Amino acid sequence: MDKSSNIIIVGNGVAGVTAARLIKEKSPKTNVDVYTDEPHNYYPRPRLYEVMSGQAQPQDVYLFSEQWYKTKGINVHLNKKVTEIKTKQKQILLDDQTTAKYDKLLLANGAHPFIPPIKGVETKGVYTLRYMQDALTIKEYAKTTKKAVVIGGGLLGLEFAYCLRKLGQHVTVLEMHQRLLPRQLDQDGATILKSKIESTGINVVLDAKTAEIQGKKTGTEILLDNNQTISGDLVLLSAGIRPNTNLASTSGIKVNKGVIVNNHLQTSANDVYAAGDIAEFESKIYGIIPAAIQQANIAATNMLTTQQINYEGTIPSNTLKIVGIDLTSIGNVNPDDKKLEELKKADPKKGIYKKLVLDNGVIVGAIFLGTTKGVTSITNLINQKTDITKYKKTILDEDFDYKKVASLT
Numbered sequence: 001m002d003k004s005s006n007i008i009i010v011g012n013g014v015a016g017v018t019a020a021r022l023i024k025e026k027s028p029k030t031n032v033d034v035y036t037d038e039p040h041n042y043y044p045r046p047r048l049y050e051v052m053s054g055q056a057q058p059q060d061v062y063l064f065s066e067q068w069y070k071t072k073g074i075n076v077h078l079n080k081k082v083t084e085i086k087t088k089q090k091q092i093l094l095d096d097q098t099t100a101k102y103d104k105l106l107l108a109n110g111a112h113p114f115i116p117p118i119k120g121v122e123t124k125g126v127y128t129l130r131y132m133q134d135a136l137t138i139k140e141y142a143k144t145t146k147k148a149v150v151i152g153g154g155l156l157g158l159e160f161a162y163c164l165r166k167l168g169q170h171v172t173v174l175e176m177h178q179r180l181l182p183r184q185l186d187q188d189g190a191t192i193l194k195s196k197i198e199s200t201g202i203n204v205v206l207d208a209k210t211a212e213i214q215g216k217k218t219g220t221e222i223l224l225d226n227n228q229t230i231s232g233d234l235v236l237l238s239a240g241i242r243p244n245t246n247l248a249s250t251s252g253i254k255v256n257k258g259v260i261v262n263n264h265l266q267t268s269a270n271d272v273y274a275a276g277d278i279a280e281f282e283s284k285i286y287g288i289i290p291a292a293i294q295q296a297n298i299a300a301t302n303m304l305t306t307q308q309i310n311y312e313g314t315i316p317s318n319t320l321k322i323v324g325i326d327l328t329s330i331g332n333v334n335p336d337d338k339k340l341e342e343l344k345k346a347d348p349k350k351g352i353y354k355k356l357v358l359d360n361g362v363i364v365g366a367i368f369l370g371t372t373k374g375v376t377s378i379t380n381l382i383n384q385k386t387d388i389t390k391y392k393k394t395i396l397d398e399d400f401d402y403k404k405v406a407s408l409t
Contacts, residue, residue, distance in 0.1 A: 005030045007303055008092060008102040010082050010247070012036040014044065014289055015276025016108035017063070018296035019303075020074045027304050032074050033100065035092070037081035040132045041069070046320065049163040051135040052142075058132050082109075085251035087269040104271045104303040107248060107259055108296065111241035111277035111287065116151075120213030125220050126235040129160060138236070142167050145233030149173075149222055151210055153180045155322065157238030161202050162323040164236070171201075172230050174208040174222065184318055184329035188346060189353045189369050196351045196370070197323050205230070241287055243278045258285045264308040265299040273299040281311065290317050315382070319375065325351060328375045330382060332357055332365035340364070345396040354396045361389035377402035 007023055009016045012034050020032050043061045050056035069076055084093040091099045113128035115121055125145070127138050142148070148164040150157050153175030161171045179190035180197075194204050208230075212223040219233040243258035254260045254268035258280030265273050265281075275295035277287050286292070291314035298311045319328040333355065335342070341358040350370060356378070357365030363382045368375050381388060386405060394400055 005103045006101060007032050007104045007106065008100060009034045009106045009108055010036075010085075010092070011107070011109035011276070011278070012038070012042045012076060013108060013110045013276060013292070014042070015110075015278075015292040015296040015299075016106070017042040018293050019106055019108060019275060019300040021072060022297055022300040023304060024072050024074060026301070028073065030304070034074060034076045035080045035082050035094070035100075036076070036078060037095075038131065039079050041066070041076060041078070043132060045130070046159070048129060048132065048135040049159055051132065052129065052139050052160075053163045053166050054139060058136070082247060085247065085253070085269070085272065087251060087253070087272060090271065102271075104273070106299055106303065107253075107267065107272065107274040107278050108276045109244045109247060109278055111243045113237065114240045114242045115237060116210070116239045118151075118210050118213055120215065121237065123213050123215040123220060123235075125215075125233060126213060126237065128237050129156070130241075138234070139167075142169065142234060145219070146170060147172075147219065147232040148234040148236065149220070149230055149232035150236045150238060151222070152238030152240075153177075153204065153206075154238060154240070155181065155184070155318065155320065157236070158197065158322050160236045160238055161197075162200065164234070165200060165202055169234070170203075172203040172205060172232065173197075174205050174210060174224070174230065176207070176209050178207050180204065180206070181322075181327075181329075182334075183316075184327065184333065185367060185369070186334055186355065188344065189355065189367050192346065192348050192351055192353045193322065193325065193327075193369060195348065196325055200323060202323070241277060243280070243285060245278070248274075248278075256280055256283070261311075263310045263312065264302050265295055265311050266302070273303060275299040281313065284313070286314055286316070288314070288316065288318060290314055317379075319372075325370055326368070326372050327370075328366065328368040328372070328379075330366045330379060331363075333367050335365065341392075343392060343396055356396065358388070358392070361387040361392075363388060373398070374400065374402065377405075381405060 041062045047061040081095040113130045148169040150161045150173045153173045209225040211225045214221045222230040245255040248259045249255045259274040276292040317330045343356040345354045352370035355367040
């Protein structure tokens with residue numbers, strides 16, 4: 001693109017900032033403006049727990065300094081809400097009634113917490129955690145409480161629980177499924193994780209469907225559909241996310257669950273792209289950081305050139321600490337296909353569980369719980385589609401030498 005080109009990015013989460021950085025690196029003369037309705041510069045959401053627990057102040061978890069944005073030449077507009085995209089005029093309208101013109105635009109305005117249709121969700125002391133302000137509000141409220149209930153035992157819900165435990169709360173996690181992390185773990189792995197979590201003093205209730213949240217003088221009571229009640233002073237809802245599609249849909253851009261994109265990450269509007277939690281590709285919204293980064297890279301590249309590169313989807317992959325326990329989950333970890341082979345190794349006392357799913361000797365899914373040893377090598381073998389048939393009996397051993405397998409690639 002030439003030096004007079006303007007790219008506007010709506011949203012300064014991981015997708016927006018990744019795209020902005022890449023555009024300036026590839027095309028320093030392109031003007032890049034990032035608009036966000038938040039008063040904060042980009043912060044990785046997993047670090048909100050540090051703010052909530054009082055370990056960090058908001059500015060401590062900003063990934064980049066003010067100087068970094070200046071050096072890169074990225075113009076970030078905080079507290080600026082985009083209310084409309086005028087796609088024919090190639091303009092955005094802001095909530096202060098000012099406008100800005102673009103040559104290309106990237107929608108990276110993410111998602112918001114899903115609030116389940118539970119009676120009583122408006123009760124005092126019921127929160128969601130998605131934004132910096134949420135973390136600060138919960139931190140203050142938790143100073144007055146002793147018992148917390150987290151509705152939702154997904155990745156974020158378990159982190160919330162751990163954080164509240166560190167704040168000195170008695171914590172109960174209510175998970176509607178029959179095991180924790182049903183997308184990232186199988187039954188064996190989930191059993192080991194539940195045991196490790198409960199050893200930290202967190203109570204986990206499975207198959208727990210919330211019927212109602214009842215405000216009481218002494219706090220809050222959660223009524224389950226089996227008539228069991230769980231009491232708590234503070235309730236955190238962690239029931240997933242929903243893309244922020246309102247801006248796109250009111251601007252005439254096609255949406256379904258998210259903003260629909262093609263394999264170039266283009267939306268239905270000319271010169272408008274989307275990436276991250278907002279984007280729906282082949283009926284799928286990924287909602288994970290690796291997908292947001294991959295999509296941001298491809299969208300940024302495509303906005304700069306006429307030779308478009310294809311996005312072909314992202315292998316679901318999570319590598320993080322859950323309640324201080326390392327977990328990596330990649331690809332198909334719960335295969336329906338009986339032809340796929342499963343290799344497992346467990347050490348419940350140490351809280352370690354390893355599993356590989358093979359398709360004709362090629363790894364298509366992996367779980368590493370309680371250890372990071374071998375994760376990088378396994379990830380490489382998945383990406384390279386290496387046949388590991390010869391090493392099936394030993395590949396999950398603690399002392400397995402992955403260099404042996406490299407000779408096969």
